[in-house]
Structures are given as C-alpha cells and as structure tokens.
Amino acid sequence: MADSPLGRPVNRVDGRRKVTGTAAYAADQHPDRMVHGHLLVSDVGHGTIRSMDTAAARSAPGVLAVFTPFEPLALAAGAGQNWVPLQDTLVRYHGQVIGIVVADTFEQARDAAALVRTDYDETPPAASFAAGIPTATVPTGGWEPPVVDILADGVTSIDEALAASPVVVSGNYSQPSKHHNAMEPHATVADWRDGGLVVHGGTQAPAGHARSIAAALRLDPAQVRVLSPYVGGGFGNKATTWADAVVTAAAARAVGRPVKTVLTRPQTFTVTGHRSAVAQAIALGADHDGTLIALKHDAWSSLSGSGSVFESAPGTTSRMLYRTANLHVGQKVVTLDVPPSTFMRAPGEESGSFALECAMDELATALRMDPVALRLKNYATVLPGRNVPWSSKHLDECYRVGASRFGWARRRATPSAVAEGDWWVGMGMATAVYPANRFPTSVRVRLLADGTAAVSTASADLGTGMWTVLAQLGADRLGIAMDRVRPELGDSALPANFGAFGSASTAGVAPALRDAAAAAVRSLTEIAVSDERSVLHGADPAGVEYRAGALHAGGRSVTFGALLTATGHPAVEATASGGPGGPPAEYAFHSFGAHFCEVRVNRWTAELRLSRITTVVDAGTIVNPKTARNQIEGGMLFGVGQALFEGAQVEPNGRIANANLADYLIPVNADVPPMDVHFLDHPDTVFNPAGVRGVGEIGTVGVAAAIANAVFNATGRRVRDLPITVEKLL
Amino acid sequence: MRPFRFDVARSVEDAVHRPAPGLAYLAGGTTLVDLMKLEVANPAAVLDINRLPLRGIRSDGPGLRIGALERMSAVAGHPAVTSGYPLLAEALRHSASPQVRNMASIGGNLLQRTRCGYFRDVRTGCNKRVPGSGCPAIEGENRTHAVLGTSDTCVATHPSDLAVALVALDATVLVHGAGGRRALPIADLYLLPGSTPDQETALRPGELITEVTVPALPAGTRSTYLKIRDRQSYEFALCSAAVALRMRGRVVREVRVAAGGVGTRPWRLPAVEDALTGRAPRPDVVAAAAAHAVDGARPLSQNRFKVLLLQRTITRAVLSLVDGRG
Structure with a gap:
C-alpha cells in the first residue's frame, strides 16, 4: 500500500514546469x-x-x-x-x-x-476619500451587517458603557487604497x-x-x-x-x-479592482484587571461608484474576536469616482485587525499588562451575540507556542528600553483570524484501466498549491502513489467549482473528492461482482473491500487497473458535490493565528527594519506543510506591504500617481527576514470530515498591527496611519 | 514608442560626427528604452555605442579611470574600486537592482533622467519634458522630490547615487564632441533647473561621455555612502550622503560631504565640510555642522521631512566614520 502523502511536505507537482518555463500561462498562448x-x-x-x-x-x-x-x-x-x-x-x-x-x-x-x-x-470627480467621509453612507450590500450592537442588560448605548469603564483607550486609524499587483x-x-x-x-x-x-x-x-x-x-483580483x-x-x-x-x-x-481605503475609529473600555467592558469599532471604507466590494473592517474582526460585555461595530462607505473596488486578500480582516490589534496593544500599555495576557483575559469561547462555540479553536495555544518560539518573555514593556548600537529594538504581537469558508464544489474521480486515476475540478491554482493538493488528496483516498494520480483543474468544462477564493478551496475539494472516490469504488465493486471476467465475480458486494488501489474479497484481490482491463472497461468514474459545511446554528467556524515580530529603528534616520517574525496558525489539518507554509508566508508579505510600503496615491482628478511597480512599493527580499511559520495541525472534523480549513488569507491578518506594535515598543511612537514610512518616525 | 532609425556606431569619431538633433546614444538602455516605451523620449534616431572602445577600469598612482561603457556591476566589483575607491563601490551597490546594474553603463548612469512621476507620464504637464507645460509636482505628489536647488518650474530630484559619490570625490568626466575633447569637473556637468529644466547638463549637442576619472583620496581617508530609502533594494534615495573623512588626532583634517535624493542635482555641501574641518567631531558638533546642509532648503507639501532627514543622514554617516558605529 502506498503511504498516504497527506500531511507531508510534498514538492509542487507543477514546480518543474514553472521553473523551466514550460508552464504556459494565458499570455503564452498563440x-x-x-x-x-x-x-x-x-x-x-x-x-x-x-x-x-x-x-x-x-x-x-x-x-x-x-x-x-x-x-x-x-x-x-x-x-x-x-x-x-x-x-x-x-x-x-x-x-x-x-x-x-x-x-x-x-x-x-x-x-x-x-x-x-x-x-x-x-x-x-469625487476622488478624495478623506473629503467623502463626512457624507459617508450605510452600505446596502456586503456580507456583514453594517451595524451590530450587543449591549449588556440595562446598558442603553456603547458610549454609556465606555463612559462607565475605568480604563479607556481610543484612536483613529487609517490606510490608503491598495492594489494586488499579481x-x-x-x-x-x-x-x-x-x-x-x-x-x-x-x-x-x-x-x-x-x-x-x-x-x-x-x-x-x-x-x-x-x-x-x-x-x-490572483489575491482576489x-x-x-x-x-x-x-x-x-x-x-x-x-x-x-x-x-x-x-x-x-x-x-x-x-x-481591474483594488482594496478600499479605510479609516477607523476604535475605543476600548476595560476594568483595571483587563476585562473588556466595551468595544466600539467604526469604519469608513471607500467604494467605487462602479462597484462593488468594500472592506468590512469591524464586522470581520471586532465583531467576533474577543469577549466583551458591550460591543458596537459600525460600517459606512464613501462612494467615489475611482476604479472598481474588489476583494483583496483578507478583505475586511486586513484593515480591521490593524485597528483592533493596535488598540489592544494600546490598552495593554494603559493597563501595564502584557499584550498576550490581555488577549487571554478576554478570550472568547463562544461567538459574541450568538453564544455558539467554535468548531475548533486553539488560539490560546497559538499565543503560547508563538511566544515560546519567538522569545516573547525577553520583551521589555517600556518603549525604547532596548537598543543595539544606533538601533532601537522593539517587539510586538497581534492576533490573526479568518473565517472558515466552504463553497459549492464538485469533484470527479476517474479510475483508468492503466492503473492511474484522474481527479478533476474546475478550480484554479494561482500559486496556492492546488495542483499538488489535488494529487495528494486523490492519492490518499485511492491508496495509490501520487505519481499515479493526474490532477485536472483550470478548465471551466471540468466539474463545477465555485473558484479559488475565501481560502476555501481545500476545504471544499477534500470532502467532495472523498465522496467521489467512494462512489467510484462502488461502481468498481459493482463491475467486480457482476462481470464474469472478474476474479471477484459473484462475491457479495458488502464483503468487498477497497484498499491500496485494489478490491479484496474472500482472500482474492484485484487492482482497479487489472479489473478494468479484464472486464473491458476503459474507466470508471464518479462525480460528487459538497456545499457549505457544518451546521451554522450550532458552531462558529474560523481559523486563528498569532504573530510575534521584532523591528529595529535607527535612532538617527528612523529607518525601520523588520528583523524577526514568528507566526503560529490554527487552520485545521494541514494537507501539505510546504505549500501551506508558502501560502502563509505570502500572506504575511501582504501584511508587511500593508504595514510599511503600500498605498495608492490618488490625485484630486482621480489619476493614480504611482500606478507602476517602481512607484507603488511592495516588499522586496531585502526587506523581509526569514519567516518562522508553525502550524498547530488540529483537525477540525466538525467543519468537514477531512478536518481542513484554509490558509490563503489568514497569514495577512494582524501582521500590520504586530509591526506597528513593535514600532511602538521600539520607539514609543504609535503610528496609526499606514504605511509606516520614515517621516512618521523621524 | 515611435518609429526610429537604428544604427551602430563604428568609432567615437563616427558617433560624434552624426547630425545631433533627434539622435540618442544607446548604451545599457535602462533609461532610454523605458522612456521611449512611455513616449517621453522620442528620438528620430538611436545610435548603439556599445561597440565603441570605451571600456577599461585602470587605477594608476593619482587616480582611477573608468571607461564610460563599463557596466555598473563591473565597476562595483572591480578590485581596484573596492580596495581604493570603496565609496564608489558602495554607491553603485546601493543603486537599482542587480539586473539593472548588469546592463547600465557608467556614462548612462550619470545621464539618467529623473524618476519624477509627472516627467514619465505624457498625459500630464512637465516643464522638463515639454517646456512651459507646467509642473504638477509643486502642488501634487512631491514626497520624493527635491528640497535643494529647486525652481518655480521644476522640483525633480536627480536620481543617481554614483553621481553623488563622484561629486564628493571631485571626479572629472571626459567628453568627446564634434569639436574635439574636453574635461569637465563633474560638479559642472549638472545644471540647476532654473527656468530651463529641460536643459539638464552642460553637454553640447552630440557630445559623448567617454571616460570618468577619479582622483585618489589621501591615505588614511575613510568613507561611506549612506542611503536612506523606502525599501532596502531597487529604490531611489529619499536621502543619501557620501562622506569621506580624514582625521588628524582627534580633529577632522579633511572631509567631503555630498548629498543625494534631496537636490535637483548631486549636492556638494561645502558649508558642512567647513563647519567640521579642524573640529573634534562630537555628536553635537556634527549635528550642528549638518544643519548647514539645509541652508536655503525649500520643502514642498509632502517632503518637509527631508530637511530633518538630510541632517540626520549626514550626522549618522559622519559619526559612523569617526567611531566605526553602524
């Protein structure tokens, strides 16, 4: 029996084609x-x-x-x-x-x-986001309700709850619109x-x-x-x-x-599209022991008059991340005469986590409390307002493991307490959260007479590793070696697939593939017991077992290739579909993570260097630690870009002044230290039988806050406007 | 890109005797080809000079001679440069990207055009590109623009790192034209924008840079090129300082300071040099001297920070040579 490749750091099956230039992209077609x-x-x-x-x-x-x-x-x-x-x-x-x-x-x-x-x-044109904020409107579209108020008994408003809180921090956060630049x-x-x-x-x-x-x-x-x-x-674009x-x-x-x-x-x-500009106002009220009493988070996001997506910043973060007696989240949009606004990696969570996780750091400072301890103090075990538990949540372990791997205990709470030569050294941390999604997915499993199998779905591999994951999942379910599994994707004629977004591909494909493989084996068994040319002819179907690419019954066995060949069948196939999984009324579904980072800031010229970063992710079963790590690192890079580099310069006439890769800065290798990524690998079998959630976007969420918090620890400067460029620290 | 005539020069004489108007010399092409694709440069004829014998990196007693067609990467890695002229090697290594450095020539580096976004976008005005069409940067996106040497018609920053180091080192460029050869101190190569920002250099039409000569620094001189930029590679300077320092005991015997990323041309800072010479370079003395760097600075709406950043960059660079600090 072939050992299952599931959970192994398997190389990309398309890797050789990509590095040798033989993978033909759209523009390579003639x-x-x-x-x-x-x-x-x-x-x-x-x-x-x-x-x-x-x-x-x-x-x-x-x-x-x-x-x-x-x-x-x-x-x-x-x-x-x-x-x-x-x-x-x-x-x-x-x-x-x-x-x-x-x-x-x-x-x-x-x-x-x-x-x-x-x-x-x-x-x-109405091109200025800042000028449009006073006339912002409550959005009609969107996936999150624009306003949520959850107040304790007897409390009539979030402001009342804040006023009654012994310790209050508040701040306004902002970030420019951003472009994917695949x-x-x-x-x-x-x-x-x-x-x-x-x-x-x-x-x-x-x-x-x-x-x-x-x-x-x-x-x-x-x-x-x-x-x-x-x-x-792709990144959503x-x-x-x-x-x-x-x-x-x-x-x-x-x-x-x-x-x-x-x-x-x-x-x-x-x-094409871009990510909204976002302005946020957040206030946290707490007791002296750190217990949150009130969380008020409002955001204004730009929305193109041409449509259609805006950043739901508080609704995707403050809405569910911490336990608090009183909660208000509010979202407005500023409609502008700008190119279409659309999904961009962790839409909502990217901006929302910046405000929330910086505000938590500000609260920890005000309370003289360790930032990790403050988060554990307000750890949510049920989804606020709905009071249902998460299907699988190990965020506390993310904090613990991350702090240990990173050496968080060496952090000094007082800003500017640590210097090496002319460089201030600071540490910061933040939480990551992203919903576990699952979209309608169909997968076809086709067993061929030559002993190979094809596993097909109209999904896409945008660098995510889906070619490889599909082959791994197929090999695992069919009990055969990966090189006998031919993955097929990237073709609209293949079995229907909602597409690769929402970090949902693996969670959608895995259960559908499992069902399709089982159905294909049932068809195979039917042939085996009914066809006179089969060595298993006449066996009781209930007694036939499929294992390691072969059917077994009564001491006899036959591989599917041999059976199909003997019975004159070129192939047997089955298609199965899965939809959104799990009973939403009983559980909440999210992935979690924690980032810990170190920055250095030059005392003369205020240059900022990210010198270390550790990220621990709780995203269910990890099918391929290599491609998953790649996904998390890419996500973290987006967070580094958000924190330090990225932003469109939209002029009053609507022209984007930096619409090229020389002037719109994204991180280069020299800006990024080796990234320490660790997966907890706790299966989430409530979410789906394969236990997988998704890893495409969560790596981005919280990175900017972790960096901004480290900058505060290094310099005593709280930068609430991204990106953190040199003039903000001089 | 507009249609153009393409020829290959057979000799320097051949090159400089071609009719100059509408002719562009092509060396590495890392600026020219970009600008042609953007229709910012629309030469009627392009003359490939890469086969001309303008190569060679030679160090003799009094100085260094660099052929104008030597590539940035070749110069940056040449033993004579890394050992005798580390300031040049450092400035080159901090420039552009490895790919660009492998293509771009030394002569072309000195004549590269500004990175101003309005200069590069033909849909906008730009006095440098189309005289009289206005300067949107003065009221627009000007965070990376100059604070020194600007005029009411142009605030574009000179982009070269190498030129800043060469200005500090009192280099000379050798130019060859139809009228013969002449030597030009590098400080005289670059013009202030004034009311004619389209005229960037003192080169006459058709003149070709053939060689750069750099006098050797006195023994015991230490130098550094400190470049502050928004990211750590493939990015122009927000501010840079080329500093060469020679001590006598505890006092500064000789110092040269030039700045990049802040001026409309590479900016030598004699007032800073004077304030340091003969003094013990304690941090307060250096900071006070560096304050002279911004005499006459004219910051714009988004680049006021450069006034402080320039002083800090010079201070940090000088102090790093005094006590070897990072």
Whole structure:
C-alpha cells in the first residue's frame, strides 16, 4: 500500500514546469492567425467623451480595427462593474476602458493606441476619500451587517458603557487604497472556433469567468470554455471578470481572428479592482484587571461608484474576536469616482485587525499588562451575540507556542528600553483570524484501466498549491502513489467549482473528492461482482473491500487497473458535490493565528527594519506543510506591504500617481527576514470530515498591527496611519 | 514608442560626427528604452555605442579611470574600486537592482533622467519634458522630490547615487564632441533647473561621455555612502550622503560631504565640510555642522521631512566614520 502523502511536505507537482518555463500561462498562448489588442483608457477622472479621433490609429501599420463608444462592440453585460464597456460616452473614473485597438503585432497595437486623440467634457470627480467621509453612507450590500450592537442588560448605548469603564483607550486609524499587483498581469486570448469561444485567461474561477463572458456576449454558457491551468497570482483580483476580457472576446468576434490582450501594469491599476481605503475609529473600555467592558469599532471604507466590494473592517474582526460585555461595530462607505473596488486578500480582516490589534496593544500599555495576557483575559469561547462555540479553536495555544518560539518573555514593556548600537529594538504581537469558508464544489474521480486515476475540478491554482493538493488528496483516498494520480483543474468544462477564493478551496475539494472516490469504488465493486471476467465475480458486494488501489474479497484481490482491463472497461468514474459545511446554528467556524515580530529603528534616520517574525496558525489539518507554509508566508508579505510600503496615491482628478511597480512599493527580499511559520495541525472534523480549513488569507491578518506594535515598543511612537514610512518616525 | 532609425556606431569619431538633433546614444538602455516605451523620449534616431572602445577600469598612482561603457556591476566589483575607491563601490551597490546594474553603463548612469512621476507620464504637464507645460509636482505628489536647488518650474530630484559619490570625490568626466575633447569637473556637468529644466547638463549637442576619472583620496581617508530609502533594494534615495573623512588626532583634517535624493542635482555641501574641518567631531558638533546642509532648503507639501532627514543622514554617516558605529 502506498503511504498516504497527506500531511507531508510534498514538492509542487507543477514546480518543474514553472521553473523551466514550460508552464504556459494565458499570455503564452498563440493560436493561428492571432492578432493583438491594446486597450484605450480615459485620461480624465469624470465627464463625457465628446469625440475620439481614431483616423491616425486606423491608418497606422498593421491596424485591423479600432473600437470606441462611437464604434462600439456588441456587449450586453458589464464585467466586474455595474456598467457595460463602450456602450456610452460617460467617463466614470480615470483610467476607464474607452476602446481597444486591434493590430497584427503588440507593438503596432500599442503605438496606434497612442495616436488616438480623445476630447472630453470634464466634470470634477469625487476622488478624495478623506473629503467623502463626512457624507459617508450605510452600505446596502456586503456580507456583514453594517451595524451590530450587543449591549449588556440595562446598558442603553456603547458610549454609556465606555463612559462607565475605568480604563479607556481610543484612536483613529487609517490606510490608503491598495492594489494586488499579481506578477502576471491580466491577460486574455479569445479564440472563436466551432461556434463557440475558447478563452485563455488567468482566473481564480474558470467556470465563473466563462459565465460572465457568456453573459456579456449573449452566449449560452456552454458555448464558452475558459482555460486557466496556471495563474500568476490572483489575491482576489482574478476572482472577477474585468472589462479587458469581455472587450477582447467581443473584438475577436468582430475581426474574425483570435485576439490577445495583455494589460500594461498601469492598466491593471484602473481596469481591474483594488482594496478600499479605510479609516477607523476604535475605543476600548476595560476594568483595571483587563476585562473588556466595551468595544466600539467604526469604519469608513471607500467604494467605487462602479462597484462593488468594500472592506468590512469591524464586522470581520471586532465583531467576533474577543469577549466583551458591550460591543458596537459600525460600517459606512464613501462612494467615489475611482476604479472598481474588489476583494483583496483578507478583505475586511486586513484593515480591521490593524485597528483592533493596535488598540489592544494600546490598552495593554494603559493597563501595564502584557499584550498576550490581555488577549487571554478576554478570550472568547463562544461567538459574541450568538453564544455558539467554535468548531475548533486553539488560539490560546497559538499565543503560547508563538511566544515560546519567538522569545516573547525577553520583551521589555517600556518603549525604547532596548537598543543595539544606533538601533532601537522593539517587539510586538497581534492576533490573526479568518473565517472558515466552504463553497459549492464538485469533484470527479476517474479510475483508468492503466492503473492511474484522474481527479478533476474546475478550480484554479494561482500559486496556492492546488495542483499538488489535488494529487495528494486523490492519492490518499485511492491508496495509490501520487505519481499515479493526474490532477485536472483550470478548465471551466471540468466539474463545477465555485473558484479559488475565501481560502476555501481545500476545504471544499477534500470532502467532495472523498465522496467521489467512494462512489467510484462502488461502481468498481459493482463491475467486480457482476462481470464474469472478474476474479471477484459473484462475491457479495458488502464483503468487498477497497484498499491500496485494489478490491479484496474472500482472500482474492484485484487492482482497479487489472479489473478494468479484464472486464473491458476503459474507466470508471464518479462525480460528487459538497456545499457549505457544518451546521451554522450550532458552531462558529474560523481559523486563528498569532504573530510575534521584532523591528529595529535607527535612532538617527528612523529607518525601520523588520528583523524577526514568528507566526503560529490554527487552520485545521494541514494537507501539505510546504505549500501551506508558502501560502502563509505570502500572506504575511501582504501584511508587511500593508504595514510599511503600500498605498495608492490618488490625485484630486482621480489619476493614480504611482500606478507602476517602481512607484507603488511592495516588499522586496531585502526587506523581509526569514519567516518562522508553525502550524498547530488540529483537525477540525466538525467543519468537514477531512478536518481542513484554509490558509490563503489568514497569514495577512494582524501582521500590520504586530509591526506597528513593535514600532511602538521600539520607539514609543504609535503610528496609526499606514504605511509606516520614515517621516512618521523621524 | 515611435518609429526610429537604428544604427551602430563604428568609432567615437563616427558617433560624434552624426547630425545631433533627434539622435540618442544607446548604451545599457535602462533609461532610454523605458522612456521611449512611455513616449517621453522620442528620438528620430538611436545610435548603439556599445561597440565603441570605451571600456577599461585602470587605477594608476593619482587616480582611477573608468571607461564610460563599463557596466555598473563591473565597476562595483572591480578590485581596484573596492580596495581604493570603496565609496564608489558602495554607491553603485546601493543603486537599482542587480539586473539593472548588469546592463547600465557608467556614462548612462550619470545621464539618467529623473524618476519624477509627472516627467514619465505624457498625459500630464512637465516643464522638463515639454517646456512651459507646467509642473504638477509643486502642488501634487512631491514626497520624493527635491528640497535643494529647486525652481518655480521644476522640483525633480536627480536620481543617481554614483553621481553623488563622484561629486564628493571631485571626479572629472571626459567628453568627446564634434569639436574635439574636453574635461569637465563633474560638479559642472549638472545644471540647476532654473527656468530651463529641460536643459539638464552642460553637454553640447552630440557630445559623448567617454571616460570618468577619479582622483585618489589621501591615505588614511575613510568613507561611506549612506542611503536612506523606502525599501532596502531597487529604490531611489529619499536621502543619501557620501562622506569621506580624514582625521588628524582627534580633529577632522579633511572631509567631503555630498548629498543625494534631496537636490535637483548631486549636492556638494561645502558649508558642512567647513563647519567640521579642524573640529573634534562630537555628536553635537556634527549635528550642528549638518544643519548647514539645509541652508536655503525649500520643502514642498509632502517632503518637509527631508530637511530633518538630510541632517540626520549626514550626522549618522559622519559619526559612523569617526567611531566605526553602524
């Protein structure tokens, strides 16, 4: 019997293809007769297009067509936003798609695009987040209720509870809007053939991408096939179909040739989505022993007028993280004339944890209490307001193990108490939390006569490790070696899968795969007992056992490959589906973690260095410690970016001044120390039989707070406005 | 990118005798090609000078000679440079990324264009790119812009780290033009923006930098290039200091100080040098001397911090040479 690869640090099955450059991404596709598209985007932040002079572009070398609102493409639905590209002359934000040039080569399309002259009737955009806060509104969409008040008996308001608290801390926190900047820019190759459309495009949701494109082009969803075997990073920004994909597909239909469009880096900032800017006000009231009496957390998040996602900061963090007698969370949105706002790694938790976990640090300082002790003092064992326990919660162990691995006991509570040479040294910690999600997932298990198996679902591997995890789960359930399992994903024609987001892929795939494997084995058994050519013919099905790739009964056994070969079956297969798991009324489902970090700040020039970081994660069973660790490290890097580097500079006219990778800073290797990541690995079998939750996003949550808290410990400066740049510490 | 004529120069004479207007010399291409793709630079002709014999790194008694086509990485790693001119090696190693350093030439480094975001975006105004079209940075995003040497038409920062070190070392650039050869002190190479920010250097049309010469520092001189930036690699200086210091007993016998990231050109600081020379460099003395660095500084809405950061950077750099502290 093959030893199960589950829980082992297995190398990525697609690793060799990626490092040798043989993994073909969307932009690597070159169907016959393919031509190139280059998008035209608006140069003003709001207004109407008066005219577009495309004559020079049309007569430029190699140009096949120019489409604009005046010569539009046939599109019926928008993509990722609440309007349809090229169907009107309205400019809703700076950098909006207003056309596409199609030419024989990329360079010809790009150079012709530069020849298009556009005249506008400009009107001033509402682009300033700060200016919009006074007129913010209560959101109507969103997954979390915008306002939650849970008050103790006899208490009439959260402010009353705060006023009655012996110790109160409060602060205003803020952070700019941010962009995902996946290494692979959004790319589409649209190829019409045989009455249908094949789209190569990096996406987190092949089936959803196919549906969105079909709706935009008035096609039957079955006519669109999306292929996305490799995705060069998504982070939430490839969960949604954006205008570039549908415009490219429509242009390909119009010119009768396959068309490839790859966004430029600046275009990825405006044609696709970004994370809200967030302002937060938080106040904590506690007793002298540290017991929380009141937690009041309000947030204002930017929301694009084009739609559709905003950061639900308090609702995803303060709503559930600590036990408190009185709780208020409130969320408002500032609607702006900016590019679409969308999901970005840990949407809500990323910003919410910054305010909450810094405020907890401020409270610990005010109480002269250890920050870990304060969190344990207010440890929640039931979900506030619903009073149900978590399916599996080991956050206390995260604190304990993390503190020990990191050496938290050496921390001095007084700021600026430790220096090495000209560098102040400080330590900080914070909690991480992220919901355990599970989305509708179907998996097909196919046993083949050659003794191999295919495991298939229309999921995506955006660097997450799903290729590998799928093979591991298949090998585990079928009891065969991993190299006999062929994973299949990244194809909308495969069994339906909601897509790779919400850190939910493994938790969705594992139980569906388990059921599909069992069903395939039942079909196999049926053949084994009923087919005369089978060595198990006539056996009682109830007495047939499947183990290590073979059926066993009455002292006889046959591998599935031999059985299928002997009985003339090329294959046997079964598909099973799982949906959201667990009874929500009885349990709450979250993953947890704790970060501990050390920073150094130069006493002369205030340069900030992250010098050490330890993260302990409680996310259920870990299927592959190697890819999981990779996921957590990537998440932590997002937190480092949030803390120290990232932020869009949105000018009053809506132009993003730093829409490129030289001016929009993300961490480089030199900024990041080796990361110490540890998994607790406690199975959550209430959540699903496989015991897995998810690891894509939780690594991000709390990192910025841990760093800001360490900065306070190093310098005595409490920075509440991100990113923490040198001028805030000088 | 606009169509252009591409040629390969056969000799320096061949290169400098081509008609100059609309001609751009191509060495490493790390600035020029970027700017052509952005349509910021639209040369009618591009002349590849990479085959010209402008190579070689030679150290003789009085100084160092670097061929203008030597790559940044080659210079940074050359034993003559690391042993005799560590300030240059340090400034180069703190520049750009390894990939860029492998491509970019020394001559090109000295002539690289500013990183100002408005200069690089043809949809906005920029007096440096299109004279008279305005300077959005003065009221706009100017956190990384200059506080020294600015004018009402331009506040763009000079981006080169190497140039700051060369200014501290009193280097000379050798230039070759149709009218012959001449030597130019590096401090004279760069012009203040004044009312003509599009004119950045004293090079005449068609003149080509062929060599950089650096006089040796007196024995016993210690030096450092301290670069403060938003991240630890692949990022321009918010502020940098090139300092070379020679002590006599407890007092400063000779000191050279130049600053980057704060000026519209590499900024030598004689007032700081004067205030330190002959003095015992205690922290208070150094800080007081460093305060002269910001004489005449004109901070903008987002870069006021550079006024303090420059003084702190110089202070830290000088003190690190005095007592060897990090």
